Amino acid sequence: MGDEQNPLLPIANVGRIMKQILPPSAKVSKEAKETMQECVTEFISFLTSEASDKCRKESRKTIYGDDICRALGAVGLDNYAEAIVRYYINIG
């Protein structure tokens, strides 16, 4: 589980998002939610490192939203970056 040293995203929120994409009759084991919690936390760490590396090379101190979008592109998740930009343009 998460603690101060290794924070995780809350399992309730993670579970809720999982349920959004699954059929109503689907069940999810507690261990599966825990695994997903760890995976998405690692996802954040991994991408933050990518973004932070780039900022350091460019002598910038602050990680901005577009650094994260560029990091998504750098690891092959361009479709996420595009979806994020579309989402925020549409509701902005």
Next chain:
Amino acid sequence: MRQAGTYSGILSGGISGKTGPHLLPLARIKKIMKKSGEDVKMISGESPIVFSKACELFIKELTQRSWMVTMQGKRRTLNKEDVASAVMVTDLFDFLVNLVSESGHSGEAPPPLELDTFTSS
């Protein structure tokens, strides 16, 4: 009003309108970002918001892929081995391979190589 640069202009312009509840707690996202490395110093206000959406997309994609494994096994309960299998067969999720192997699950992938601990029968 400040003239923003291309990408950040789009994002911060759009995000400032979206202050409503997010699916994931922004403070927790920020904490995880800070813990990810010593290099991480300053994080802009919209970064956790961007991550909130990225994480939602990620969870949905990994869940969908995991569910496909569940269905292949003709089950209705998604278990952690299904998540591990989905990670193993998806190149884009290579960064998670060690994580799902560490959790004690063998999945579809071979166990990690441990040279010098080879035992002969």
